[in-house]
Amino acid sequence: xxxxxxxxxxxxxxxxxxxxxxxxxxxxxxxxxxxxxxxxxxxxxxxxxxxxxxxxxxxxxxxxxxxxxxxxxxxxxxxxxxxxxxxxxxxxxxxxxxxxxxxxxxxxxxxxxxxxxxxxxxxxxxxxxxxxxxxxxxxxxxxxxxxxxxxxxxxxxxxxxxxxxxxxxxxxxxxxxxxxxxxxxxxxxxxxxxxxxxxxxxxxxxxxxxxxxxxxxxxxxxxxxxxxxxxxxxxxxxxxxxxxxxxxxxxxxxxxxxxxxxxxxxxxxxxxxxxxxxxxxxxxxxxxxxxxxxxxxxxxxxxxxxxxxxxxxxxxxxxxxxxxxxxxxxxxxxxxxxxxxxxxxxxxxxxxxxxxxxxxxxxxx
Numbered sequence: 001x002x003x004x005x006x007x008x009x010x011x012x013x014x015x016x017x018x019x020x021x022x023x024x025x026x027x028x029x030x031x032x033x034x035x036x037x038x039x040x041x042x043x044x045x046x047x048x049x050x051x052x053x054x055x056x057x058x059x060x061x062x063x064x065x066x067x068x069x070x071x072x073x074x075x076x077x078x079x080x081x082x083x084x085x086x087x088x089x090x091x092x093x094x095x096x097x098x099x100x101x102x103x104x105x106x107x108x109x110x111x112x113x114x115x116x117x118x119x120x121x122x123x124x125x126x127x128x129x130x131x132x133x134x135x136x137x138x139x140x141x142x143x144x145x146x147x148x149x150x151x152x153x154x155x156x157x158x159x160x161x162x163x164x165x166x167x168x169x170x171x172x173x174x175x176x177x178x179x180x181x182x183x184x185x186x187x188x189x190x191x192x193x194x195x196x197x198x199x200x201x202x203x204x205x206x207x208x209x210x211x212x213x214x215x216x217x218x219x220x221x222x223x224x225x226x227x228x229x230x231x232x233x234x235x236x237x238x239x240x241x242x243x244x245x246x247x248x249x250x251x252x253x254x255x256x257x258x259x260x261x262x263x264x265x266x267x268x269x270x271x272x273x274x275x276x277x278x279x280x281x282x283x284x285x286x287x288x289x290x291x292x293x294x295x296x297x298x299x300x301x302x303x304x305x306x307x308x309x310x311x312x313x314x315x316x317x318x319x320x321x322x323x324x325x326x327x328x329x330x331x332x333x334x335x336x337x338x339x340x341x342x343x344x345x346x347x348x349x350x351x352x353x354x355x356x357x358x359x360x361x362x363x364x365x
Contacts, residue, residue, distance in 0.1 A: 072098050090118030125158050165276060184276025184303055185331055185358075191275065194242040200229035206237035211273070215243040217250055220279075224253040238271045241279075241304075248281035254322060257294025267295030267325060274304035274332070282309040282319070282336070289313075289322035289350075296327030296354065304329075309336030309363065318349035319363055326354050333360040340365065 057068035064081035071077055075085045078095035085093035085100035090109060093102050102111055104118035112119055112131035121127050121144055126134050128141035135146035140155040149160035156166075156173035163169055164186050167177040171186030181188045194202030194215035200222035201212035212234075214220050222229040223239070235256055256268035272293075284290050290313030292306060293299070301320060309319045316322040319334040323344075334347060344350040347363035 072096075075100070086116055088116055088118060123158055125155065182276055189275050191242055192240055201239075202242065204238075204240070206234070206239075206270075208238050208271070211238035211240045211271070213240055213242045214245075215241075217245055217247065220245060220247075221250075221252065223255045225257070232266065234270075235266060235268050236270050239273070241272075241274045241277045244278045244280065246280045247283065250283070252282065252284060254284065254286070254289060254291055254294030256296065256299075257289045257322070267297035267323075268293050268299040268327070269297045271300040271302070272304065273302050276303050276305060278305040278307045279309075280307045282306055282311070284309075284311045285313065287314045288316050290317045291320055291322040291350065293321040294323070296321050296324045296329070299327040301327065301329045302331055304332040306332075306334045306336070309334060309338075311336070312339035313341070313345075313350075315340065315342040315344045316350040317345045319347060319361075320359075321349045323351040324349045324354040324356070325351075328355045328357075329359060330355075330357045331359075334363050335361070336363045338363055338365045 054063050054066060055068050057063050060070060060072060061068045062071050062077065062081060064077045069077045069081075071079050071081075073095050075093060075095045077083060078085050078100050079098035085095055086102075087093060088102045088104075088111075090106070091102055091104040091111070093100055095101070102115040102118075104111060106118070106120070108120055108122075109118040110121050110127070110131065111117070112121075112127050119127050121129055121131070121133075123141050125139065125141040125146070126132075128135050128146050129144040135141050135155070138155055139146040139148055140158045140160060141147070149155050152162060153160040154163050154169070154173065155161075156163075156169040161169050163171055163173075165183050167181070167183045167188075169175060170177050170183035170188050175188075177183050177188035180191055182191055183189070192203065192211075192213050194213035196202060196216045199218070201219050202215045203213040204210045206212050212219075223234055224230065256266065279292070282292060284292075289295050290311055292304070293301065304320060306319050311317055311319050313322070317338055317340045319336060319338060320329055320332060321327075329348065332348075338345055338347055340350070345365055346352070347361040347365050348356060348359050
């Protein structure tokens with residue numbers, strides 16, 4: 001190449017390089033210099049500053065589960081790591097000088113069952129008078145001695161109870177009746193709803209599957225002929241007692257003693273279920289057919305309890321009925337006195353031509 005040509009090319013290249021330098025041109029994509037810093041990527045490795053080294057325990061302390069504890073007093077690490085003191089029922093377990101010690105909340109209690117139970121040995125039937133000295137099932141612990149319950153009662157939760165009527169121990173210890181139930185003859189029975197303000201009765205329709213409910217003295221009085229509410233049809237209807245009733249001072253006439261046109265007694269032929277509720281202080285005085293029911297024809301009387309009754313008459317005198325002609329009386333009980341001037345008198349009925357089953361009585365005739 002001729003010398004003048006090389007000089008020309010060289011000069012052109014020099015001029016181009018100078019021009020690029022003055023314009024600030026570079027070979028990167030436009031805008032890359034202005035992009036924000038993305039920081040470390042997901043794959044970046046970060047330092048873990050957590051200190052996993054065991055603590056420096058001083059004195060008599062031990063390092064247990066990465067924590068400094070005092071084995072002389074710590075109930076979870078008593079004498080050694082992870083050596084907890086057992087729970088104490090009725091007391092507390094403490095760690096003293098590296099040993100577990102049980103202490104009772106009450107000064108009157110004694111430690112039993114390997115120092116896990118604080119109990120009063122004066123009243124605990126399982127530890128009566130001393131640890132592991134158990135009373136028999138029918139006994140209770142009283143003053144540190146095992147004592148028999150009175151006849152008819154059973155020991156439950158260190159109480160003498162009647163399993164026939166106790167709602168907390170109905171039929172058996174610990175068998176608790178539900179809300180809205182009562183206990184009678186060892187069975188939990190549903191109590192029907194009853195409105196004291198309703199008349200003539202507290203509810204029901206008198207049918208066998210929806211009996212009239214009685215929960216006030218007025219309801220009961222409406223069953224006899226002296227009541228303004230009385231209707232002869234009531235004697236064929238069905239009733240259920242839903243509350244204890246105190247009849248002291250109440251003028252009461254026997255149910256079912258009115259005579260019809262043939263001078264024959266119009267007796268009770270429906271049903272009356274007392275559900276074990278009591279009629280207390282029933283007071284009756286008359287000549288013939290004297291009782292809660294004067295005459296029972298084909299009626300059914302069940303689970304009726306009459307307490308502290310005073311019934312007096314000439315003949316056909318009894319607490320439940322003066323005369324039971326063809327009816328049934330079952331699962332009932334009476335206490336009180338019966339006074340009779342002539343014949344046909346009894347604690348339950350005066351004259352019985354019907355059926356009586358499972359009736360307890362301590363009434364004096």
